[in-house]
Amino acid sequence: MLAIDSYPSYTKTSKPSSESTETTETETMSYQVPKDVVSKWSVEYVGSTPIEELIQKKIDESPEDAFYFVDLGRVVAKYKQWMENLPRAKPYYAIKCNPSTAVIKTLASFGVNFDCASQSEIQQILGCGVAPNRIIYANPCKMKSHIRYAKSMGVEMMTFDNKDELLKCAEVYPNAKLVLRIITDDSQSVCKFSTKFGAPLDVCEELIATAKDLGLNIVGISFHVGSGCMSVASFESAITNSARIFKMAENYGYKFNFLDLGGGWPGNDNESAIAFNDIAAAIRPLLDRLFPEDVKIIAEPGRYFVAESHTLAVNVFAKRAMDTGYGDRKFLYYVNDGVYQSFNCIFFDHNSPKALVFAPGDRTDLYRSTIFGPTCDSMDCIAKDILLPELEVGEWLYFKDMGAYTVAAASPFNGFQSCPTTYYIESDVL
The missing domain is CATH 2.40.37.10 (Lyase, Ornithine Decarboxylase; Chain A, domain 1)
Known part of the structure; x- marks a missing residue:
């Protein structure tokens, strides 16, 4: 078994991108589970040991109780894959998918940010030592008390998709950075969300005008193609629609600088109809063509990581x-x-x-x-x-x-x- 200090490191050469300067410097990043997580959760480095061998060992120790093996090495590997294939989109892990503190701490150590949908989720992330500016409150329909809590903790970014939510924000948190969530075509997804969330495209202009009248700050657009998305076209269509609304907002004096690609990213390329790398390859040029460098782009992967x-x-x-x-x-x-x-x-x-x-x-x-x-x-x-x-x-x-x-x-x-x-x-x- 390797000692912790002898874990392998991954070396990559930085390439010019739409969000970086021209450079030929070599950046060394160590892709390993952070040492504080290894210590607190007794993470055992197992190298290439088959999972069946590990299971047998625990069966011998505990002859009846069910148990989990959680491989944080795979979580780290998924982060590496994301950064190699979709580096412009900053991942905000959706903790609703799996609120494991060990997973959260591991991802946070790499600079991953977080998608929270409730006061309790925000509390958990802040309790892990994550700064409030690394959280997006990505629930379009929120309780006033939860909005007040977000305000008190300095969580500024939050989504909305209806007029009543705007009125609520104007009353409780008028300085929030609001993100308009639009409806998508999620017909190719296993879990469809557009029946519950997302503003129809034909009402977006009215919502933007209302926000302007209320003196609210809309900074960008978000969408969610649905969990278990089976079609790259769903992402492409939502991105294109977002760009149209960016231009529409300019008529009301808004200069959007934020795009949230939401969730729907596959967790297992072997069993998914589409692979993450295929989605990334399809949308990378589209994002660069439609959105200038000063637009911050994020995504909300959940199952992808865990x-x-x-x-x-x-x-x-x-x-x-x-x-x-x-x-x-x-x-x-x-x-x-x-x-x-x-x-x-x-x-x-x-x-x-x-x-x-x-x-x-x-x-x-x-x-x-x-x-x-x-x-x-x-x-x-x-x-x-x-x-x-x-x-x-x-x-x-x-x-x-x-x-x-x-x-x-x-x-x-x-x-x-x-x-x-x-x-x-x-x-x-x-």
């Missing part, structure tokens, strides 16, 4: 064999994490986690199998009628890519632990 970082291991603590009536059998398995805990992503994020059998051996016969969580609710079903070898009580299943919208919404329903024991590691994936 989806691949979490692996969950669950124990099969009960089993039922059933005769199908056709000469074969099917099995019902009960595991110690379910839809009220980590697998809430099935309902809330339209996810379909893939069950992997730990130590499958030479078992080639497959049976229709249903996996239930531990609660007494029959809706607590993780997977139905999937094919698995016959498992025995005490065996283990594991699920990769469980970092996005899992622990964030877990509950202790029925008295079961809301979040399994978590172990932090740093793999060598750079």
Whole structure:
């Protein structure tokens, strides 16, 4: 095992871009989990050790409890990928996706900023030592008390998408830096947000005129193409519409200098319809063509940073064999994490986690199998009628890519632990 001080570093050569000066100097950046995080969360450097080997070690130590491995090395690798492919767009991590303090501290150490949607989220980020000017309050519909709190803490940037929100801001926080969130075509996204948020394009001029009459400061435009976006065209269209509204605002004396590309960035290129690098390659020239260098561009990636970082291991603590009536059998398995805990992503994020059998051996016969969580609710079903070898009580299943919208919404329903024991590691994936 490598000592902390001998972690590998990544060296890159700066290239001229729309936000940097011409230079040939070599910038050295160390892409590793920060030492304070390593110390506080007992992050173990595991290099290229297979996750299955790590799981076996923990099974030997704890024979029944479910647990997570959180690979902060993958979080760092995703940051590196972002900076290499979309450096003009400053990432503001959407902590609603996964509010892990270890993840937040790791990203903050690289200069990543944060997208917060409530007073509590702002409190958490400020509590991590992040300055208020590194936060965007990206909820278009906010409670007055939350706006007052943001004002008291010096969080200036916030979004809106309707006239009543403007009136609220004029009353509570007239000096806020407001960002108009526009509606997008999210028909190609798994989770659509335009039914709830975003000003229709044909009312944007009225909102800008209202803000002007109220003496409010609109600084730019934001949008969100929806989570699990399947089309690069959705980003391209939203960017083009934003540029049109930039020009429209000039008629009212506004000089916008801020563009927020929102979320919708894929967390796993292997299973996504489009890859992050493909999105970045498509929109980079569009951003440079439509927006001058003095326009600050940000984005709000959530699952992009954390989806691949979490692996969950669950124990099969009960089993039922059933005769199908056709000469074969099917099995019902009960595991110690379910839809009220980590697998809430099935309902809330339209996810379909893939069950992997730990130590499958030479078992080639497959049976229709249903996996239930531990609660007494029959809706607590993780997977139905999937094919698995016959498992025995005490065996283990594991699920990769469980970092996005899992622990964030877990509950202790029925008295079961809301979040399994978590172990932090740093793999060598750079």
